[in-house]
Amino acid sequence: MTLLFKLALLLVAFLYATVGHGGASGYLAVFALASLPPGELRASALILNLFVSALSFISYRSRSHFDHRIFTILILSSVPAAYAGGLFHLPGQLYKFILGTFLLFAFLKVSGLLASRPKEISRMPVWAGILMGLLIGFFSGLIGIGGGIILSPLLILFAWADMKTTAGISAAFIFINSAAGLAGLFHSGQMQLDPELPVWIGLVLVGGLAGSILGSRLLSEKGVRKVLALVLALASFKLLFL
Numbered sequence: 001m002t003l004l005f006k007l008a009l010l011l012v013a014f015l016y017a018t019v020g021h022g023g024a025s026g027y028l029a030v031f032a033l034a035s036l037p038p039g040e041l042r043a044s045a046l047i048l049n050l051f052v053s054a055l056s057f058i059s060y061r062s063r064s065h066f067d068h069r070i071f072t073i074l075i076l077s078s079v080p081a082a083y084a085g086g087l088f089h090l091p092g093q094l095y096k097f098i099l100g101t102f103l104l105f106a107f108l109k110v111s112g113l114l115a116s117r118p119k120e121i122s123r124m125p126v127w128a129g130i131l132m133g134l135l136i137g138f139f140s141g142l143i144g145i146g147g148g149i150i151l152s153p154l155l156i157l158f159a160w161a162d163m164k165t166t167a168g169i170s171a172a173f174i175f176i177n178s179a180a181g182l183a184g185l186f187h188s189g190q191m192q193l194d195p196e197l198p199v200w201i202g203l204v205l206v207g208g209l210a211g212s213i214l215g216s217r218l219l220s221e222k223g224v225r226k227v228l229a230l231v232l233a234l235a236s237f238k239l240l241f242l
Helices: 003-018 024-033 038-062 068-086 094-111 126-143 148-157 163-187 197-218 221-241
Strands: none
Touching (some): 003 221, 024 221, 068 163, 094 148, 148 221
16 A cells, blocks of 8 residues: 555544544545445454554543443443444445534534533433444444444533543443444454555554544643544545545
8 A cells, every 4th residue: 555545544543543533434534545445344444443442542541531331321232233233234325424414513513613502511311322322333333433433422512521531431432332343244244354454553553542642641621622523524524525
């Protein structure tokens, strides 16, 4: 692969790790721009997700940016849903349009372009967490992402966690759901890996380590929010136009 391709992977890992994400939606965009078949590389994207989300979780958890209750409720419902989603192959562009539109709206809200009053942090209802976990988990396994790109804006929009706690929860959520999605791909015979995957892993580890340290230790809550807005904008553009 070209140097530009490798730098793009490193940059994606850096940006996404800053907000506790693994970067799968970004890797799939890079694959598409490089004329690689993103649909066939879902497994590769999820494996990269595992490494970067693990780094993000370690960095954010070490600074106490985590909520065990929210994570437990979400993960109990999302894991079986992510496995089920990995068993299916969804043709067509409808799901990309729906998710891309949601992420565009989330970007506008998180960035402050759609003005709204800041909400006080509230306790997430159990039923809402279970429903959210089911929907995000299934969709994650279906299209080959860890789900953090959907989870983070929802936690922020409903004011169930602050920005850095959201990042810590998302990182752990992404890791577990990526593993469940990979299991679904494996058991459905869709486990296709690129021969250059070890090189890609090395690149995203470098970017992920730098990003996770920046987000968890150096950036303010406002700074992490701005990076999340950028990530949402990039993911939305990828889904709607690539």
